[in-house]
Amino acid sequence: MEYKFSTKVTSHSRISEVDFNNIPFGKVFADHIFTADFDGTHWKDFSIRPLEKLPLHPATMAWHYGQAIFEGMKASISDEGVPLLFRAKDHAKRFNTSARRMCMPEIPEDLYVESIKQLVSLDRKWIPLEEDSALYLRPVMMATDEFVGVRSSDTFKFMVMTLPSGPYYNKPIALLVEEHFVRAAEGGVGEAKAAGNYGGSLYPTKLAKEKGYDQVMWMDAKEFKYVQEVGTMNIFFVLDNVVLTPNLSGTILRGLTRDTIITLLKEKGYTVEERPVSMEEIATAASNGKLNEVFGAGTAAVIANVQRIGYKGKDILLDMDKTTLSKELKSNINGIRKGRIKDTHDWITPIYQEELMLS
Ligand SMILES: Cc1ncc(COP(=O)(O)O)c(C=O)c1O
Known part of the structure; x- marks a missing residue:
């Protein structure tokens, strides 16, 4: 299906403030965010815009009753400069498994993947080139009804933010x-x-x-x-x-x-x-x-x-x-993620700009 995205590009990129050789995990955010809203029946308002704080009511249900799920994924960039998502379709499937268990609406897999492709394409300069580094992607869905009382929310917000990240642990x-x-x-x-x-x-x-x-x-x-x-x-x-x-x-x-x-x-x-x-x-x-x-x-x-x-x-x-086997496996996975080892399992989603559903 085709989705209509509205895109607003930042006029003040923060990328020059980042030391890509020393990125603390989880603290540095790329310029843009993707958001979509579920109105009780449909997903709508597909928007990519500069990352900003959200104005939310204190009774927003996610905070009270924990109806919130998320994913953690990674994007790398090939030596030829093509952004590559690792196991994006499988993350979309797992997101929907979490959604079902938490009584939340599923998000169409193609919308999930397309939103990430568009966002990563826009912030492609934020994908670190350094070894063991990647752009960490954080899709999240939260209940947004303003209501006090235990029931499932009718409305939800889906967001994707991205964070350049270096090695998570630097020692055993x-x-x-x-x-x-x-x-x-x-x-x-x-x-x-x-x-x-x-x-x-x-x-x-x-x-x-x-x-x-x-x-x-x-x-x-x-x-x-x-x-x-x-x-x-x-x-x-x-x-x-x-x-x-x-x-x-x-x-x-x-x-x-x-x-x-x-x-x-x-x-x-x-x-x-x-x-x-x-x-x-x-x-x-x-x-x-x-x-x-x-x-x-x-x-x-x-x-x-x-x-x-x-x-x-x-x-x-x-x-x-x-630790020879784990080292070999890590190097295999990093090689596939960077496009240096052939992907024989359809684990990689390349992002070719000309194929994006541009609005
Ligand atoms: C509780 C838990 N177990 C396992 C994993 C590893 O899952 P994956 O390899 O899909 O990141 C994660 C990370 O997402 C996690 O949070």
């Missing part, structure tokens, strides 16, 4: 196995990228940080026995030549980096087991010298090596000299 990370708080239980909203999932994770993460760890490793909500995921990443364990990762049980996010890694590993001939992974199994493998690598996988960090896992009052230590 330490995880603390969480044996009291839970992130998600079966039947809950753990599989949705719902804002409240992150709000609930902050206090346990703060406690873990006070103990010297970077992130919490979430366990299943029934027995605290099986690993779920980590902060904003899925988790992988490399045992000799078998790679383990928790299966999609409805409690963890269906990570697209996770899916990318599983696909690449299978192509390389590795055995990947997606199944319940108990912390006891991991601790035993570590003490038998069989745990070669542990790494988190997510859009922001791509791959974050784990150096230390706090479990039952002791630390499992990983040898950073053995």
Whole structure:
């Protein structure tokens, strides 16, 4: 379908204020934003304009009842200067899965992708060229009825903002196995990228940080026995030549980096087991010298090596000299994202200016 976008270009680009060699994650925003509104029946008012603050009523429902979802994606630029989106269509699908679970309207996949293509094309100069850097894209949808009382909102706002970003972690990370708080239980909203999932994770993460760890490793909500995921990443364990990762049980996010890694590993001939992974199994493998690598996988960090896992009052230590598989995978993913390695899976959406639905 064709959508009519109204576009207003800034007369004061802020790009000259940015040091692209030193970009703090999450703080620097590119010049423009995309917004669309759902009026109870239709998506309308597709607008790209200079990023600005929103005037919102204090009773805006998203703030009270948490009807808010988001995505995190990345755009890179090829050596030929073509902006490339990574797994854009899959992010659109996941956004709609989150929307359904949170009783929000779906957004047509082509509108989702087209809005991002137009926005990224306009702010293409903001895509960092540096290694391990990208333009981070943040689509978000929020309930906008001005109403006090628990029900689903009728109206919603969809927005996309973009942020140039450098490496998310600049060193290997330490995880603390969480044996009291839970992130998600079966039947809950753990599989949705719902804002409240992150709000609930902050206090346990703060406690873990006070103990010297970077992130919490979430366990299943029934027995605290099986690993779920980590902060904003899925988790992988490399045992000799078998790679383990928790299966999609409805409690963890269906990570697209996770899916990318599983696909690449299978192509390389590795055995990947997606199944319940108990912390006891991991601790035993570590003490038998069989745990070669542990790494988190997510859009922001791509791959974050784990150096230390706090479990039952002791630390499992990983040898950073053995992190060969994760390094290879990271370089494969970055290569595909930059267009240097052939995309054989239809993961890349190139943005050719002449193909955009210009209004
Ligand atoms: C809770 C959670 N798990 C896993 C991931 C990794 O997902 P993806 O690889 O799609 O970014 C994320 C990041 O989006 C996340 O927030």
